[in-house]
Amino acid sequence: MSRANLDKRKILETAGALANESSIKKLNLKQLAQKLNIQPPSLYNHVQSLDHLRFDLMVYGWEQVGERIAEALIGISGDDAIRRACEVFYDYAEENPGIFEAMAYYNRDSKKPDGAPDRLTDILFRLCRARDIAEQDAVHILRIFRSYIEGFALLAHYGAFPRDGSARESFNFGVDFLIAGVHQLEEKK
Amino acid sequence: MSRANLDKRKILETAGALANESSIKKLNLKQLAQKLNIQPPSLYNHVQSLDHLRFDLMVYGWEQVGERIAEALIGISGDDAIRRACEVFYDYAEENPGIFEAMAYYNRDSKKPDGAPDRLTDILFRLCRARDIAEQDAVHILRIFRSYIEGFALLAHYGAFPRDGSARESFNFGVDFLIAGVHQLEEKK
DNA sequence: TGACAAAACTAATTTGATTAGTTATTATAT
């Protein structure tokens, strides 16, 4: 029999890889078990259900993105920080299409484990506070940024834009758009 | 036996209603057949597969939205037209969460039937052309608007924002943001 | 009215998730 020495991490990594190779909806336990060299039912020692696994993958994705952004922002501030954060998110979505799908599809109202609240949100919030923006406006801005970024990544993922690099240009263009809006709010004060 | 007098339309309407009641991923042939008073296998006289049905529902949704927007824009122009178009889309997504999910999840690169290209895109494009915006910039703007609108609707759908009406405020706020950006582009010329 | 196509049916197959029940492995505590 010989144990496979699995932990949640390894399972999520493997499931994530599988999801990235095909898609979140094609992710299945048979394949996953195969990749891990165990039988499908054995997965239930680690995972509640397939659906729950997809959910876990969503949480995992947000954690990863949060880490990457936090790391990328060291030593950067102001507009550059916003640009960089957006860029890192976009890169992550592009590199991990399956995980990104999970992030886009699964309810985020259902709370994530306490350790990892929405780090991305948190970071963007701080960037707003570092400026002179009313709390109320910051909430709006945050929602707008998140919507734009995730929406763009989703459309790009599903091939709504040509894959000739012009999409990336549009994306940055839009980020600057929004940043300009942020500046306008500052001036208003 | 007695025929049920079904057509694609009726099936899509019923499937759409079911999807709206639960979600696109919970949509299933058993329930659908039940609602239509036929046996599940009989559905295959009208539909290629469950997955294809979801895809059809996506196309159906875009058609509906296109119609509604076209209708809503009669006699309106300029910024108001943009605002109205965005509003109508948002309303549709809110009223038809299941169909909207299909619209958000399914590949749009796979072409839609010739009769109904992306009408929404088409309309927004014309709104740009009515202004003095370079073709190239219009492409960017379009992508940005689409990303924002769909992204926002998606996040709202999954409960990322509180349901107290403030989300709607944020949405409109963002639309004005983007419209301001459009104006900036005009001035640049 | 008779034949053909469409649309329904029932029965069977397939696939994949999940559950039940069992056994081997590892860790822990005497």
Add this chain to the structure above:
DNA sequence: ATATAATAACTAATCAAATTAGTTTTGTCA
């Protein structure tokens, strides 16, 4: 070291749902 408990694997069985096969009914139209 060894007994015991917990964990993680296994096989076999169940269940649900989509799909396929093969048949019958119904409506249309020559």
